[in-house]
Amino acid sequence: MSRGIGESIADYLNHARAERGLSANTVAAYRRDLGLYRDFLASRGIGNLAEVTPVEVTEFVRELAVGQARASVARHVVSVRNLHQFAAEEGLTPTDPAADVSPPRLERRLPKALPVDVVAAILEAPDTDTVEGLRDAALLELLYGTGARVSEVCGLDVDDLTAALADPDLGLRLFGKGRKERCTPMSKATRTVMAAWLREPGRSPDQPVFPNARGGPLSSHGVHYLLAKHVAAASLNCPSLKHKRVSPHVLRHTTAMDLLQAGVEQAVIALWLGHASIETTQIYLDA
Secondary structure: OOOOHHHHHHHHHHHHHHOOOOOHHHHHHHHHHHHHHHHHHHOOOOOOHHHOOHHHHHHHHHHHOOOOOHHHHHHHHHHHHHHHHHHHHOOOOOOOOOOOOOOOOOOOOOOOOOOHHHHHHHHOOOOOOOHHHHHHHHHHHHHHHHOOOHHHHHOOEHHHHHHHHHOOOOOEEEEOHHHOEEEEOOOHHHHHHHHHHHOOOOOOOOOEOOEOOOOOEOOHHHHHHHHHHHHHHHOOOOHHHHHOOOOHHHHHHHHHHHHHHOOOOHHHHHHHHOOOOHHHHHHHHHO
16 A cells, blocks of 8 residues: 555654654754645645656746745755655655756855955954964964965964965965965065964974964864954954854955955966866856
8 A cells, every 4th residue: 555645754754863863953844845845746636656757846846946045945856855765765666756856056155255444353353462362363364365275274384384484485385175285475464473473482393383272273163263253352343244244264255356356367366265276266256
């Protein structure tokens, strides 16, 4: 005896909760999405998943696409695909009619570049009379001044920074995605701040440039935390910051936009930021 669609959905949700360890919120979202799918199939006289063909799945996606955000449509498609994959694997249906149905491609949301006065407020927020404040000032300056990724900054050793400061023409050696090495220029302002930080005593060549409280390298979470802390402090003197979401990637995007507006060629910006392809840099032109 074939199971009704509602029963099949219940079986799948129980499986998702017990076997895949999905959270209660995720299971609730799947239940809502699949409830809409059940109603759609019922409106076409389909009472169990074995009767569903790729035509119905495609029509469901097309109907969703009218007046709904792509992210919402994509989530519904994932829910439906997971349901049909489960049904096929459990022998509830002879085939998987949703196997070739893909979620709509999501539009890439570009972070907004920060105005000059906002960037200045953030860079000036750390208290440089303390060791921690001097470290944070150097961290923020390097993120903005070079457009480096968080992972690249966290992986820097004192040796790397010393070499870059010793030869202005050399640039700062960074290791990007896939351990690809590049040298990124540092402005005079960035070099000044980094040199001040490097003069702090007790630093050996193999130590991280930006240590945490235990002496190890700052983590990505630590960098995000420190940036949020100084953005909150800067917002006291720069009220517009209270309504902005600032992340390390926003600083990186701002660097790229500032270079572009300064007349730097797109190919140079691609090399500067360590983009694998110049097409990646095109998103900043699109902005």
